[in-house]
Amino acid sequence: MDTPAAPAALDTPQPPPLLLDALFGGGAPPGLALHTDGQAPPTPTHADAARPHVTLTFAQSLDAKIGGARGKQLALSGRESLVMTHWMRTMHDAIMVGIGTALNDDPQLNTRHVPPLPEGHPHKYHLPRPVILDADLNLLPECKLLTNYAAGTGRRPWIIAVPPTRNCVDWGLRRHDLEVAGAKVIEVERENGRVSLPSMLKALRKLGVRSLMVEGGARVIQSFLAASTEKARLVDTVIVTVAPVFVGDEGVGYGANLSSSSVDKLQHAQTAVFGRDVVFALTPTQ
Ligand SMILES: NC(=O)C1=CN([C@@H]2O[C@H](COP(=O)(O)OP(=O)(O)OC[C@H]3O[C@@H](n4cnc5c(N)ncnc54)[C@H](OP(=O)(O)O)[C@@H]3O)[C@@H](O)[C@H]2O)C=CC1
Numbered sequence: 001m002d003t004p005a006a007p008a009a010l011d012t013p014q015p016p017p018l019l020l021d022a023l024f025g026g027g028a029p030p031g032l033a034l035h036t037d038g039q040a041p042p043t044p045t046h047a048d049a050a051r052p053h054v055t056l057t058f059a060q061s062l063d064a065k066i067g068g069a070r071g072k073q074l075a076l077s078g079r080e081s082l083v084m085t086h087w088m089r090t091m092h093d094a095i096m097v098g099i100g101t102a103l104n105d106d107p108q109l110n111t112r113h114v115p116p117l118p119e120g121h122p123h124k125y126h127l128p129r130p131v132i133l134d135a136d137l138n139l140l141p142e143c144k145l146l147t148n149y150a151a152g153t154g155r156r157p158w159i160i161a162v163p164p165t166r167n168c169v170d171w172g173l174r175r176h177d178l179e180v181a182g183a184k185v186i187e188v189e190r191e192n193g194r195v196s197l198p199s200m201l202k203a204l205r206k207l208g209v210r211s212l213m214v215e216g217g218a219r220v221i222q223s224f225l226a227a228s229t230e231k232a233r234l235v236d237t238v239i240v241t242v243a244p245v246f247v248g249d250e251g252v253g254y255g256a257n258l259s260s261s262s263v264d265k266l267q268h269a270q271t272a273v274f275g276r277d278v279v280f281a282l283t284p285t286q
């Protein structure tokens with residue numbers, strides 16, 4: 001009698017090879033993307049233990065727009081590349097957007113588009129910690145990130161804020177309202193009028209964040225691309241989805257103040273087609 005074939009590793013759906021190559025240099029480490037009995041799943045790590053691995057990722061049109069006129073949120077990614085993005089979310093400890101995106105898109109930043117696990121599967125997908133760059137605490141207590149957390153369907157959002165230099169009653173009141181709604185406020189230093197990215201990364205690493213997926217929006221992408229220098233590189237992997245559409249001049253771009261001398265030098269790592277979209281993975285040149 002033939003011996004029945006062993007079931008393929010619990011029939012767990014597997015992430016796209018582009019992500020495995022770009023973030024793990026090949027195969028899937030055991031337990032990847034899964035939340036197993038409270039253990040932290042494997043994630044991309046950074047050689048410098050003082051900051052998390054940073055993956056900068058976004059979807060753009062052929063004319064390099066990430067949003068529509070007056071910031072209108074655009075569904076640029078097709079179904080297949082959106083699923084890829086949600087796989088990427090399962091692979092990171094935390095996911096970050098700027099307050100511009102949080103107010104404009106009211107995102108959920110969860111992993112709902114990953115293929116469902118088979119019935120009876122012992123684990124769940126890992127859900128990344130949502131983090132918002134919001135120096136002045138303008139996040140709304142009724143946003144989806146906070147209501148999902150209150151409803152038990154999302155993780156507790158962390159807000160990266162900068163305390164005002166002078167006593168500011170309003171900032172304190174906003175902090176109180178956000179904390180009552182469930183947010184954790186993390187204070188970091190200000191740099192050039194905004195959250196200092198190195199200070200923010202250091203604070204996140206101290207709180208146990210090993211990998212951070214930065215999703216945008218325009219100003220945040222620009223800051224990360226421009227902040228990296230040979231001396232202090234802040235981005236380890238860039239993953240860009242390019243959708244076959246033109247948005248036009250009135251759309252939101254991210255390259256406004258980037259010059260070739262200030263932006264990090266990136267080299268091609270992988271390209272793959274997802275449905276009608278093309279996804280590029282890049283890494284900084286050594
Ligand atoms: N296609 C895609 O993949 C994505 C598209 N988008 C689109 O992007 C647009 C929103 O972009 P945008 O308005 O620029 O908003 P952002 O999400 O980039 O947020 C910008 C704000 O973040 C805060 N911030 C704090 N520290 C920094 C820092 N170091 N660098 C940059 N920003 C910092 C600032 O506010 P403060 O000073 O108050 O802290 C700043 O105004 C929307 O149209 C949205 O739909 C967004 C994400 C992904």
Ligand SMILES: Nc1nc(O)c(N)c(N[C@@H]2O[C@H](COP(=O)(O)O)[C@@H](O)[C@H]2O)n1
Nearest residue numbers: 059074075076077105107108109110215
């Ligand atoms: N990958 C990708 N493709 C697009 O076309 C997009 N517009 C975005 N936007 C990012 O995703 C956030 C929305 O997330 P949820 O669907 O609410 O979980 C949005 O705020 C952008 O960060 N991304």
